Each structure stands twice: as C-alpha cells, then as structure tokens.
Amino acid sequence: MLSKVRTSALDALADVRDGATIMVGGFGNAGMPMELVDALIQQGAKDLTIVSNNAGNGTTGLAALLAAGRVRKVICSFPRQTDSFVFDELYRAGKVELELVPQGNLVERIRAAGAGIGGFFTPTGYGTPLAEGKETRVIDGKGYVLEYPIHADVALIKGRLADRWGNMVFRKTARNFGPIMASAAKVSVAQVEEIVELGTLDPETVVLPGIFVSRVVAVGKSARAAA
Amino acid sequence: MTQTPSYIAWTRDQMAARIANDIEDGAVVNIGIGMPELVANHLSPNKEILLHSENGILGMGPRPAADAVDPDLINAGKQPVTLLDGGAFFDHSLSFAMMRGGHLDIAILGAFQVAENGDIANWSTGKPGAIPAVGGAMDLAVGARQVFVMMEHLTKDGQSKLVHRCSYPLTGLGCVTRVYTDLAVLDVTADGFAVRELCQGMSLEMLAALSGLTLAAA
Numbered sequence: 001m002l003s004k005v006r007t008s009a010l011d012a013l014a015d016v017r018d019g020a021t022i023m024v025g026g027f028g029n030a031g032m033p034m035e036l037v038d039a040l041i042q043q044g045a046k047d048l049t050i051v052s053n054n055a056g057n058g059t060t061g062l063a064a065l066l067a068a069g070r071v072r073k074v075i076c077s078f079p080r081q082t083d084s085f086v087f088d089e090l091y092r093a094g095k096v097e098l099e100l101v102p103q104g105n106l107v108e109r110i111r112a113a114g115a116g117i118g119g120f121f122t123p124t125g126y127g128t129p130l131a132e133g134k135e136t137r138v139i140d141g142k143g144y145v146l147e148y149p150i151h152a153d154v155a156l157i158k159g160r161l162a163d164r165w166g167n168m169v170f171r172k173t174a175r176n177f178g179p180i181m182a183s184a185a186k187v188s189v190a191q192v193e194e195i196v197e198l199g200t201l202d203p204e205t206v207v208l209p210g211i212f213v214s215r216v217v218a219v220g221k222s223a224r225a226a227a
Numbered sequence: 228m229t230q231t232p233s234y235i236a237w238t239r240d241q242m243a244a245r246i247a248n249d250i251e252d253g254a255v256v257n258i259g260i261g262m263p264e265l266v267a268n269h270l271s272p273n274k275e276i277l278l279h280s281e282n283g284i285l286g287m288g289p290r291p292a293a294d295a296v297d298p299d300l301i302n303a304g305k306q307p308v309t310l311l312d313g314g315a316f317f318d319h320s321l322s323f324a325m326m327r328g329g330h331l332d333i334a335i336l337g338a339f340q341v342a343e344n345g346d347i348a349n350w351s352t353g354k355p356g357a358i359p360a361v362g363g364a365m366d367l368a369v370g371a372r373q374v375f376v377m378m379e380h381l382t383k384d385g386q387s388k389l390v391h392r393c394s395y396p397l398t399g400l401g402c403v404t405r406v407y408t409d410l411a412v413l414d415v416t417a418d419g420f421a422v423r424e425l426c427q428g429m430s431l432e433m434l435a436a437l438s439g440l441t442l443a444a445a
Contacts (some may be wrong), residue, residue, distance in 0.1 A: 027282040027319075028305035030298060053319075080360035081305075084239040088358055093249060100359050103281065104323035104366035127400040129351075129360065143400070153276045172299040172310070173282045176319050207318075 003164040004216045005195055009039035012189045012215040016045040016154055019072075023110065023181040024052040024062060025152075025157040028081075031174035033158040033191045035219040037061045040156070046070045051110070051150055053103065053177060055079035055087035063087070071096055075150065077103035092103060105147050107180055112185025113149035114212070122147050155185035159208070162192040166210030167201050179208040189215045234428035236409040242377055244269040245424075246335060246407050250276055250374075254332040257281070257367055260304045263335040263377045279331055280354075281363040283322045286314025296357065326363065327370040334371035336364065338378045340393045343419035343440060345403045347376060348395035361398075368399025380408035380437065385437040389413070389420060410434060414445055421445040 006012040013036065014114055016022070022040070026032030041064055048071050055074050056063030056224040063086040065071060074096060079087050090096040101109065102124045121144035135146040157178035160171040168190060170178060182188040195218045234437060237245070247269035250256060256294060257279045258266055267289070270276050278287040279410040280302045287302060288309035296307040310316075325331060338349040349369055350361045375417055378388055389406065405423075406413045411434055412424040420438075435442045 028301060030282070030301050030305075039389040074287070078360045078362040080358040084358075091358060092356065098359070100361060102361050102365040103363040104321075104327050104370075107323055122327070124365045126399045130365070135399065170316075172297065172316055173280070173284060173301055174299040175316060176282050178318050179318050 003165050004166045004210070004213060006215050007145055009035045009060065009191060009217050009219065010042055011054065012217050013039050013043045013154075014035070016040065019047045019177060020153040021051065022043060022051040023152040023155040023177075023185055024050060025176065025178040026179050027053050027173065027176040029057055029061070029070060030172075031170070031176045031178055032061050032159050033156045034061050036156040036158075036189060036191050036217070037065055041065055041068055041070070047072045049073040049075065051075045051152060051181075052079055053106065054081060055084055056215055057081060057083045059086065066090055066096065071093075072224030073097040075099040075101060075103055075106070077106050083226055085135070095213040100130060100187060103147050104191050106150075107177060109150040110177070110184045111180050113151045114180065117149060119146055119148045121145065124130070147155040150184065152181070152185040153187065155181040155188040157182050157190050159190050159192045161194055161196050162190055162213065162216045163198050163200060163201055163210070164197050164216070166190070166216055167206045168192065168210070169201060169205065170207055175207065179212070182208055187214045189217070191217050191219045193221050234410070234426055234433070239265055239409070240269070242407050242409060244375060245412060250274070250333060252276070255285070255324065255330070257331050257334045257371065259334065259364070259367065261338040263337055263338040264304070266335055266377070269288055277320075279325060280308070280368075281322055281326065283317050283319060284308070284310065284314065285317070285325070286311045288314070290382050305372065323363070323366055324405060326366045329370055329372060330365075333370040333373045333375055334367040335375045335377055336367060338376045338388065339395050340388050340390050341376050341378070341403050341406050341415075342390050342393045343415070344392070345401040345415040346393050347374070347398045347403050348393040349398045351396045353396050364398050368402045373404045374399075374402050375405050376406045378406070378408060380410040387440070389438045389440060391440060410437070413442070416443070418443060
C-alpha cells in the first residue's frame with residue numbers, strides 16, 4: 001500500500017541532517033508551514049541553508065529557527081521587512097550569509113531543479129548588481145543572465161488537503177512557492193489541514209500531483225488561524 | 228532657499244488619479260508596493276481593470292472589512308485583500324511567467340531614480356549596513372509591456388530623481404515608459420524625457436532647471 005501519511009511533524013523530519021539545504025514555502029506567513037518549521041527546531045538539525053522568499057517574520061517560524069542559531073545561509077528575495085528583526089540582527093552581526101535572488105529568478109531556479117533543467121537565460125537582473133560575475137548572453141537583441149537550478153535536500157510546504165498518495169490542493173495565496181518547491185527537493189514534506197480518502201480530490205483540480213510529495217502530516221485547521 | 232515656489236505640486240492622490248485615468252479599460256496591471264498603492268483607490272468603476280499580484284492573484288479586489296480578513300489571502304505587500312468574481316489563484320512560477328513573459332499591460336513602480344534612457348533604480352540605495360531586498364521589482368521592470376513610475380520629482384534635499392544616468396544600483400535597463408511625478412508627467416523616448424503635462428504654474432524651462440536635464444515637449 002502506498003501511504004505517505006506520517007503521524008507527526010517530528011516523525012516526518014526525523015532524518016534531516018546537519019548542513020542540509022531546506023526549502024520553506026510561504027510568502028510572508030501565507031503558506032508558511034509553521035508546524036513543520038517548529039518540528040525542525042525541535043529536531044535539532046543545524047548549519048542549514050534555507051531557501052525561502054522571506055527571512056522570517058516576528059519571532060515564530062523561520063525567525064525562531066534563525067534565532068536558535070541553526071541557519072548558516074539564507075537564499076531569498078526579500079529579507080527586509082518591518083518585522084524581520086531576527087534576521088536583520090544576525091545579518092548585521094555577520095552570523096548568517098545571504099544570497100539575494102530576484103523573486104522570479106528564485107522560483108524559476110527552483111522550478112528548473114524540479115524539472116531537470118541545467119540552467120536558463122533570464123532577462124531579470126541583467127545589467128544590475130545581482131547579475132555581477134554571472135554569464136550573460138544577448139539573444140535577439142535582448143540581454144539575459146545565466147541562472148542555475150537550486151536543489152534542496154528537503155522541502156517543507158503547506159497545503160489545505162492531501163490524500164495518502166500525496167495529491168494536494170492549496171488555499172488562496174498560500175499556494176505560492178509550495179508546489180514548485182515540492183518538485184525540487186529529494187524529500188518533500190507537506191503539512192495539510194486534513195488528509196482525505198483517495199478519490200475525494202477532484203482529479204481535474206489536483207494542484208500538486210502526489211509524485212512530488214514524499215510525506216504528509218495533518219495538523220488541523222489551527223495552522224490557518226494562527227497564521 | 229526660503230522663496231515660495233510659484234508652482235503648485237500635485238498631491239499624491241492627484242498623481243494617482245492621473246495614472247488611473249491613463250489605464251485603459253480591460254488592462255492587466257500590477258501595482259507595486261508603496262506610493263503606487265494609491266492608484267487602486269482611483270480606478271474608475273466604469274472600467275474593468277484586472278489587478279495582478281505577484282504572490283498568485285489575477286483579479287485582486289480591495290481590502291476586506293476587518294471581520295473578513297483571511298490570512299491566506301494577501302497581496303505583495305502582505306496586506307489582506309479580496310478576490311473579485313472571475314479572479315484566479317496560481318503558483319509563483321506561473322505568476323512570474325505572467326510578469327517576465329510580457330503578459331502584463333502595465334506595471335506601476337515606485338523609484339529612487341529614473342534615467343533619461345529608461346533605466347530605473349528602486350531596490351537599493353547601496354547604503355552600507357542596509358539589508359538588501361529586491362522581491363519582484365526586477366521581474367516587473369523587464370517584463371511588463373509598459374512600466375509606469377510614480378515618485379516625487381525631487382528628494383528631500385531638492386535633488387532631481389529624474390537623472391541623466393542612475394547612480395543607485397539598477398533594477399532594470401531601459402524599461403521605464405512613463406514617469407508620473409508631483410510636478411509633471413513625462414514619457415521616456417529615444418531622445419530622453421518628453422513632458423506630457425506640467426503641474427499648475429510650472430514651465431518646461433523651470434522643470435528642466437529643477438531636473439538638471441534637457442526636456443522636450445511631448
């Protein structure tokens with residue numbers, strides 16, 4: 001029987017190693033897999049590289065992981081927010097490395113990893129400081145920058161419903177990076193509000209086919225209210 | 228320098244109203260974070276303008292009532308919004324394909340500087356110690372069919388934000404098509420800035436002197 005269902009978030013993350021590259025879904029707190037990040041803090045892996053759009057908000061989730069001193073490097077597009085004081089302090093103190101990537105390049109580099117693409121030419125960032133040192137090419141008169149895929153050991157994502165084969169649907173703008181990140185990691189772990197029986201999800205509207213999901217944990221609806 | 232200027236600068240709402248007035252019925256528009264957010268308040272109910280948000284919305288609606296806020300439904304500035312009938316949600320890859328792939332009619336961006344060759348600088352002042360952040364600005368700059376910039380004409384120190392060449396780190400090259408400031412509306416042309424409209428009491432010569440640039444009439 002094929003079942004990706006795990007009984008707890010901690011159980012689903014038991015094998016995360018020190019030094020791992022971990023993608024974390026979410027745009028701000030929408031789609032941020034809070035319970036999985038809490039479990040990662042509890043699990044104890046350190047020296048992590050985090051790939052996420054932002055660098056933590058307030059004192060929970062990614063910010064708490066950063067505050068616990070477990071992150072070596074952050075790859076993101078927008079670390080500067082009014083409530084990202086935890087990252088700000090670590091960055092200014094030189095305690096965390098930052099790779100700043102334009103948002104569209106970030107998601108496309110993740111998509112490329114999941115889709116087996118070795119690199120791609122993007123117009124985004126051409127001629128700017130974020131393309132410095134990178135290979136460029138002019139195609140049909142327009143400048144492009146060569147960008148490489150970002151692979152991860154683990155992806156942590158948040159959806160609304162999943163079945164035991166890992167098929168998933170999301171909720172509103174909480175979808176954002178989730179389905180893409182799930183495709184780019186060796187192990188992708190999803191937290192959902194509820195796990196439903198096979199055949200419940202309309203196959204025409206499954207957003208993330210189960211092949212991209214390794215493990216699923218039901219955490220209930222509290223996750224949404226707490227976001 | 229205590230002399231009262233002879234011109235009356237437009238308010239931010241007046242600037243936003245001008246931009247809203249120039250957006251055609253049926254256009255797909257991305258409104259950037261910051262000053263451009265005011266444009267949404269001035270869109271005519273007689274036009275159907277589809278708002279795109281980089282985090283996966285087409286057909287974004289206004290801010291909900293306080294008791295209808297949904298933390299899963301936010302805009303690029305992470306503020307609560309709504310979805311119009313006919314609106315759609317999608318993932319980040321598809322959202323940025325819309326932006327980078329030339330599918331948006333207009334992006335409205337704030338800026339630190341716009342150069343007469345259409346270059347824009349709006350993500351970093353390069354100040355030491357500042358946390359660098361870029362988000363989707365570079366994708367919008369290169370991808371939208373038209374890039375409108377909304378910004379004050381002068382800095383607090385009276386320096387022109389319209390420049391010959393940007394001194395701040397660039398966001399995109401040669402991509403700005405029109406600039407709306409509190410003093411004028413200008414098109415970016417192959418020959419530099421061309422003035423479409425001036426605020427009350429402003430002359431082309433006075434604007435050119437304030438900007439330190441040669442300006443043409445559109």
